[in-house]
Amino acid sequence: MRLSARRARVRYRPGLFNSASSAGTLLGVAQAGLGLPLAVYAWYQTVHNARSEAVLLVVGLALLFTGALTVLFRSRIRVPLRHVVLAWIGAGALLCQAATGGQAITYTFAWTPSLLALVAFAVIPAAQSLAYPLIFIPLSLITLALHPGTSPADVAMSSLLMLATGIGLTWFARSALMAETDELTGINNFVGFAQVLNAAVRDIPPTVPLSLVRLDINEFALVNRREGLEGGDAAMVAFVAGISAELPAGATVARMEGDAFAILLPAFTAAQTQTWLAQVQTMVAGFSAGIASREGGESDSEFFGRAGKALFEAQRVGRGKVITHGGYYASPAAVRDGLTNGEFFLLFQPVIHLSTGATAGAEALVRWQHPTRGLVPPAEFIPLCEASGSMQVLGRWVVRESIEAAADWARRDRSDGQQLSISINASARELASAGYGDYVLDECATVGFPPSLVRIEVTETDFGTDAAAVRDNIRVLRDAGVLISMDDFGTGHSSLSRLTEIDLDVIKIDRSFVGAIDDTTDSPVADLTIKMAAALGLDVIAEGVETKAQARWLLDRGCPYVQGYLYSRPVPSDEFVARFVEEALTSRS
Numbered sequence: 001m002r003l004s005a006r007r008a009r010v011r012y013r014p015g016l017f018n019s020a021s022s023a024g025t026l027l028g029v030a031q032a033g034l035g036l037p038l039a040v041y042a043w044y045q046t047v048h049n050a051r052s053e054a055v056l057l058v059v060g061l062a063l064l065f066t067g068a069l070t071v072l073f074r075s076r077i078r079v080p081l082r083h084v085v086l087a088w089i090g091a092g093a094l095l096c097q098a099a100t101g102g103q104a105i106t107y108t109f110a111w112t113p114s115l116l117a118l119v120a121f122a123v124i125p126a127a128q129s130l131a132y133p134l135i136f137i138p139l140s141l142i143t144l145a146l147h148p149g150t151s152p153a154d155v156a157m158s159s160l161l162m163l164a165t166g167i168g169l170t171w172f173a174r175s176a177l178m179a180e181t182d183e184l185t186g187i188n189n190f191v192g193f194a195q196v197l198n199a200a201v202r203d204i205p206p207t208v209p210l211s212l213v214r215l216d217i218n219e220f221a222l223v224n225r226r227e228g229l230e231g232g233d234a235a236m237v238a239f240v241a242g243i244s245a246e247l248p249a250g251a252t253v254a255r256m257e258g259d260a261f262a263i264l265l266p267a268f269t270a271a272q273t274q275t276w277l278a279q280v281q282t283m284v285a286g287f288s289a290g291i292a293s294r295e296g297g298e299s300d301s302e303f304f305g306r307a308g309k310a311l312f313e314a315q316r317v318g319r320g321k322v323i324t325h326g327g328y329y330a331s332p333a334a335v336r337d338g339l340t341n342g343e344f345f346l347l348f349q350p351v352i353h354l355s356t357g358a359t360a361g362a363e364a365l366v367r368w369q370h371p372t373r374g375l376v377p378p379a380e381f382i383p384l385c386e387a388s389g390s391m392q393v394l395g396r397w398v399v400r401e402s403i404e405a406a407a408d409w410a411r412r413d414r415s416d417g418q419q420l421s422i423s424i425n426a427s428a429r430e431l432a433s434a435g436y437g438d439y440v441l442d443e444c445a446t447v448g449f450p451p452s453l454v455r456i457e458v459t460e461t462d463f464g465t466d467a468a469a470v471r472d473n474i475r476v477l478r479d480a481g482v483l484i485s486m487d488d489f490g491t492g493h494s495s496l497s498r499l500t501e502i503d504l505d506v507i508k509i510d511r512s513f514v515g516a517i518d519d520t521t522d523s524p525v526a527d528l529t530i531k532m533a534a535a536l537g538l539d540v541i542a543e544g545v546e547t548k549a550q551a552r553w554l555l556d557r558g559c560p561y562v563q564g565y566l567y568s569r570p571v572p573s574d575e576f577v578a579r580f581v582e583e584a585l586t587s588r589s
Contacts, residue, residue: 326388
C-alpha cells in the first residue's frame, strides 16, 4: 500500500507543472540536462581530440548557469518567463546545430526541438505549446539542410522522423486543449478552469487580491422549452459573448455545465467584483451569482466551494441577486481576534451646521488594519462581516467605542452650551437582532451620555429587512430619545408610504446627488428631498460636500446640515477633538 501510494504521488497528471515552482524546477533541470553533457562533450573534444568547440562550451556553460538560476528562483517562473526559457533552449540548440555542421552530433541537436515541445507541453497551456514544434522543427530542418556536405538522404530521413514527431505532439496538444474547452462556446470547461484556478491559487502572491465568481443564468430552462435546443444554444453563445466582451484583462471565464459558469478575477477584491458584476448585469441575460475572495492557506477546491455556497444563497434569496461569501478572515472568531489585537479603529467625520458653520456632531466610521491584508476598505470587509455573521460582534464594539468617544467630548464643556451628537452606522442584521436597542441604551447609561445625542444610521434598503424586528428596536431607541437616520436616501426603492410608516428623524442625501451640483448644474433629487423632509418635519444632512458651490446651493435651499471633504475627511478622535472641540472652545472663550 505504501509503495503504490508513493507511485501515485509522483506519476504525471494534467496540471502537475502548473505551479511556478514545479514548472521552474522542470525547466531548470531541462537546461542543466542539456548544458552538462554539452559542456563535457566540448571539453573532451578540446582536450583529447585537439578540436576546439568554443560555441558548444559557451552554450553548455550558459545553460548550466541559467538552469541554476531558474531552479533558484523557481517560485517566480510564471508563464511569460517560461516562454523566455523555452525560447532560449531552442535558440541554444539551433546555435549548436549550426556550429557542428557535418558532424554526427549535429543530428542529436536536430532532435532537440522535439524534446523542447514535450517540455513546453508540460509547463505552458496546450494552445501555446503548439508554437514550439511549429517554429523550431522547421528551423532545425532548414539549419540541417544548409550544412555543406550533409547527405540529402539523412536530411530526408530526419525530416520524416521530426515531422512525424511534430504531428504526434501537435495531436496530443490539441487533444488536451479540446479536453479543456467547452465545445459550444469555445471557452474553458470545468477541466480547463480547474487548471487555471489551480495555477492562480499557487502562483498569485497572497498579498494580491483574487476573486472567484460562480453564476447561473436565470430560468434558462424556459429558454430551451420556448425556443428549442438550437435557440437555447444561440442564447448561451450570446451570453458568453456578452460576458467575454466585458471581461477585465487577465480574467478567465468558463462554462462549468449547462447554464453554470465560473469567472476568475485576479487583482479584484470582492467589492470590485460586485461592482463589475452590477455593470455586466445590465448588458447580458439575467443571472444570480456568488462571490468569494481568496483566503490565505485555503485550497483551490475550498475557494471554489465558498463561491458555490454564495451562489446557493443568492439563488435562495431570489433571482438576479449577487451574494459575497463572508470568508474566513471576516469570520466572527477572526473579528474577535482583530478587536483583541487592536486591528480595528474609528475615524470621525464632522457634521456641520450649514448656516452657522458650527460643528453639530460627528459620524463614526470603522476601519480595519489587517495584519496581512493591510488597510482593508470598508466597502470590502463590511459586506463580508455581514455575510459571515460577524457584523454583530463588530457593530457592538463600534457602538461602545463611539459612545465612549462622544462622552469624552461632552465632558469638554462648550461655551455655547451645545453638545456634539454621535452618528453610528447600523447594518440590517444589527438593527433586526433582538436586544440591539437595549444594548445602545445600556452603553449610554454606562458612560453617562444622553441618548438624545445618539443617531443610528441605517441605509435605505436595510429598512425593508425583517421589518417587524427593525420596528421593535427603533421603537425602543426612539422612546429613549435616540434619533434614527435613513442613510444614502434616494439610492434604494423608498416610497412615501415607507417614509411615513417608519419612525424617522433624519434623511441623509446620498453623495451621488450632491456631487452633481456645480455653478451651472442643479440636483433635482436633492432639492426635492429637502422640500419633502421639511414637509414631513425631518432633518436633512447632505453627504459628500466637497466644494463651496455645493455648500451655497444647499444653503440657499434650506439644507440644515452637511458633511464632506470641504470641511474635513474622517480623522482620528484626538484630531477631531483638537480641530472641532478644543478649537471651538478657544474661539468662543
